[in-house]
Amino acid sequence: MKKLFLIVCIGFILTNTAIAQIKSAEIVASGLTCSMCSKAIFKSLEKLSFVDSVKVNIETSTYILTLSNSKEVKIEDIKEAVYGAGFAIAKLGLSLQLADKIASNGAVFTNANYQFKWKLAKDKNVTPLQKVWVLNKDITPVNNTYTISL
Amino acid sequence: MKYLLCFLFIGWVITTKAQELYVFSEPASTMPVKSIILKQSYNQMAGMGIQNFNTQVEFSLAKKWMVHLGTNFKAADFYSQYRFFSVDAMYKHTRLAWYFRGIVSPEIANQKAFLYDGQQSLVGSGIIATHLQHKWASSVTIGLTHRKDGYAGVGQEAIQYSLSNGWLLYPKKYENYDQTNFNFYLEILGQKLLHNNGYYIDMAPAVQFIFNSQSKLNFGYRFALDNPMHRLNNKGLYLSYDYLFF
Numbered sequence: 001m002k003k004l005f006l007i008v009c010i011g012f013i014l015t016n017t018a019i020a021q022i023k024s025a026e027i028v029a030s031g032l033t034c035s036m037c038s039k040a041i042f043k044s045l046e047k048l049s050f051v052d053s054v055k056v057n058i059e060t061s062t063y064i065l066t067l068s069n070s071k072e073v074k075i076e077d078i079k080e081a082v083y084g085a086g087f088a089i090a091k092l093g094l095s096l097q098l099a100d101k102i103a104s105n106g107a108v109f110t111n112a113n114y115q116f117k118w119k120l121a122k123d124k125n126v127t128p129l130q131k132v133w134v135l136n137k138d139i140t141p142v143n144n145t146y147t148i149s150l
Numbered sequence: 151m152k153y154l155l156c157f158l159f160i161g162w163v164i165t166t167k168a169q170e171l172y173v174f175s176e177p178a179s180t181m182p183v184k185s186i187i188l189k190q191s192y193n194q195m196a197g198m199g200i201q202n203f204n205t206q207v208e209f210s211l212a213k214k215w216m217v218h219l220g221t222n223f224k225a226a227d228f229y230s231q232y233r234f235f236s237v238d239a240m241y242k243h244t245r246l247a248w249y250f251r252g253i254v255s256p257e258i259a260n261q262k263a264f265l266y267d268g269q270q271s272l273v274g275s276g277i278i279a280t281h282l283q284h285k286w287a288s289s290v291t292i293g294l295t296h297r298k299d300g301y302a303g304v305g306q307e308a309i310q311y312s313l314s315n316g317w318l319l320y321p322k323k324y325e326n327y328d329q330t331n332f333n334f335y336l337e338i339l340g341q342k343l344l345h346n347n348g349y350y351i352d353m354a355p356a357v358q359f360i361f362n363s364q365s366k367l368n369f370g371y372r373f374a375l376d377n378p379m380h381r382l383n384n385k386g387l388y389l390s391y392d393y394l395f396f
Contacts (some may be wrong), residue, residue, distance in 0.1 A: 033282065035319075035324050035327055035360070036331075036363045036394070043182075058326070085214060086183075095349070
């Protein structure tokens, strides 16, 4: 019985760990036009321990980050990499693994150790791996919460 | 014909992208944090027969604060810049920075104009304002300089200013970081003595190649538009190469 309880517990933890993930991120950086500036951001993002790979579109200042499954993803480090290179983030998109199938305006949930709050005109269906956009100005959480939309 | 040329020039300018990696001045933007630039420059001043080799290391102490240390193996040059205001938006930014510059030199320049290539000891400080808007980038610097040794009837203070513009001419479209960039710059560099009528206004066109989005090769030529102080070094060639370590 004890063993069964332990297996159920481990299974529960593993399931939740797997759900608590930010799989990838899309950054649109602002304040730059040149490739040297773009490369400075690229190199800063590449150095983040939880970033597996970075793809860039220099013309649109867009960076797609593939994030590690095994390391803790830190949104504040992504922000700091861009701001430390001397620029800002115009848009930040995150691919979140979600447990719920419906997103409701004002609903708060925790994912990857972060608290998120939906801001939507009406309830919407979401996919298990859902792209969301962070709405907070300068990607700074308010009351430890990132407000997101679809 | 003049108007047509002007029109064509403006048309060419607004269809290109802006660059602010000026050759003769600094923009208000600071270096990426945890990066280092090594720079070697060569400056030949006509009239003085002086060839000046300057070796410089540039690094960031914090996100908005960078320092340059340089020497021509006679004088030492210290430059510090702090960016205190930034508004960034897509393909544009407006930035303000404060700078301080100090040169320690064993030499005493025997002329009215303040010289910045290690010929005299001086300190200076001022403000830089840079605005970049996709197809146009402009920067204004204005500062006050105090030199250690005066010159008869001239005093020890001068206002130093510059107006800089830059354009990316190639590539027309970015595809990767290996594309060589070709930039053109046009800068106005001026000085006005505070305790004397003396002043100069120089024009400094320059071209710049950026390799692998990581190193720059600069060629510039500086010449006097107005030179009532009869500077000996009223024109000069400038060549530099720098490499950025991320």
